Amino acid sequence: MPQVSLVDVASYLPGSTVGTEYFTQFARSDRMAKNEMLRAPRTRHHVARDETAVDMVERAVAPLVERHGQQAISNIDVLLTHTQLPDNPVLGPGSEVARRLGMTPGWVIDIHNGGCAAFLHMIGLARMILQTTAARTALIAASQNSAGPVFTQTEVRKLAQAAVPGDGCGVGLLVKNSEAPILDVQTRTYPEFAGDMMFCTDVTGSGTFDRDRKYWEPGPGQPCVSFTESRIAKVFTRGNRLVPELAHAVCERIGVKSRDIDVFVTNQPNRLFLRNWREAMGLPPEQHPDTFDSCGNLFAAGIPVTLDAENRAGRLRNGSIVLMAAFAHAGDFAGAAAVRWGAAR
Structure with missing residues (x-):
């Protein structure tokens, strides 16, 4: 198999930093907040309301364009993207990313599984494609964009876990060569652990969750990720x-x-x-x-x-x-x- 290299990385962090005091002003007394798993960082970044995952990828890729030239990016053969919170529930951002960056890749794949390990998942997939086809270059992009939209909702921001996430985007450039081999x-x-992370609707604002209503169905609650103490x-x-x-x-x-x-x-x-x-x-x-x-x-x-x-x-x-x-x-x-x-x- 030919060697494949991770020849460059770049990233983008949106907006200004958000201090933990933003959340403490809304926090209610909650013993979950004392759990070491939910201790907040000092700061984080939040995407703006109208900032899309495509915007984030485009801004993260800008340093790659500066270092390698526009033509190198527009000639990418493989584009893989992962977005924590898709802007469009029907499709991922891949095609729009390609349009923004002037690319016509033969492979455009939006990866929705992989979660926190999605960047590694995409490295493996891109490497396999480059090794087994005529494709020579790949761009992989991981966007986390749920902290601002989800965890600052008026009821969700009161929860202990709301202060932990931040938003940002990281990208990698892979090339079929031996410069920086994977x-x-x-x-x-x-699969035995699938389904243990719950996406729920907080109906009352008191920390109780409606696990029956589908997220797309109308109702008074606000969606969030929920963990019980036993599941944590x-x-x-x-x-x-x-x-x-x-x-x-x-x-x-x-x-x-x-x-x-x-x-x-x-x-x-x-x-x-x-x-x-x-x-x-x-x-x-x-x-x-x-x-x-x-x-x-x-x-x-x-x-x-x-x-x-x-x-x-x-x-x-x-x-x-x-x-x-x-x-x-x-x-x-x-x-x-x-x-x-x-x-x-």
């Missing part, structure tokens, strides 16, 4: 296991010990997961960067946004091994990937 990608599905405990147990499990599997396949990894980048649900994953890999804090305190939980965009921040800061050395890992939703999907770093700055 060493391995592993993804696994755990289950997700915590799964997440603690799945991310190191997939990360160790990739290390074994590429023939390195986890302690020999140069940089470990994961999704960033909360500080507790970040600490536990780092300790499970036997790595010091400086080798496990994250953007949680400045951006919150960015879901699928967390990995590429953090990679871009570290790369722009000069903390990712060319030739180093960068290991990425994440789990999705309540644990129904997880993935890991390793790259010999060499992305542009």
Whole structure:
């Protein structure tokens, strides 16, 4: 199989930073807020009401255009996108992204599964397409755009989990060459955990949820993601296991010990997961960067946004091994990937 490289990453964070005080002014007494899984970051970003996922991708791709030229982007063969909250419930943003960027790719795929591990899912899919077809370049884009629209609703913003998410977009450029090779990608599905994350309607504004009304049906409530305390405990147990499990599997396949990894980048649900994953890999804090305190939980965009921040800061050395890992939703999907770093700055 020909080698495929992750030759560049870029990102976009919308608007100005939103402090936690925005949420504390609305918070009600709720013992869930004391749960370590729901401790808020210092700041996060929120998309504007009229800012679409396509807008976010276009702004995230702008640095790639500056570094590689418009023609390189317009000649992309494969376009993969993942959007946390699709602007149009019928179709994803792929075709509109292609139009905005002047692209006519042979492959346009909107990935709705994968959750927080979607960036790794797209790396694996893009790599497979480039290795098995005549396509030579791919653009992958992960947009998290639900923090502003969903978690600032008048009733939802009172909940403990409302202050945790942030919005942002991260993109990656893949090329069929050996400049910055993708060493391995592993993804696994755990269908036994499907359905454990609930999308509900808060009918009363008192923290009780209507789980019978469909989200598209009219009614007085506001939609949000709901976890009971017992389910949070289950997700915590799964997440603690799945991310190191997939990360160790990739290390074994590429023939390195986890302690020999140069940089470990994961999704960033909360500080507790970040600490536990780092300790499970036997790595010091400086080798496990994250953007949680400045951006919150960015879901699928967390990995590429953090990679871009570290790369722009000069903390990712060319030739180093960068290991990425994440789990999705309540644990129904997880993935890991390793790259010999060499992305542009």
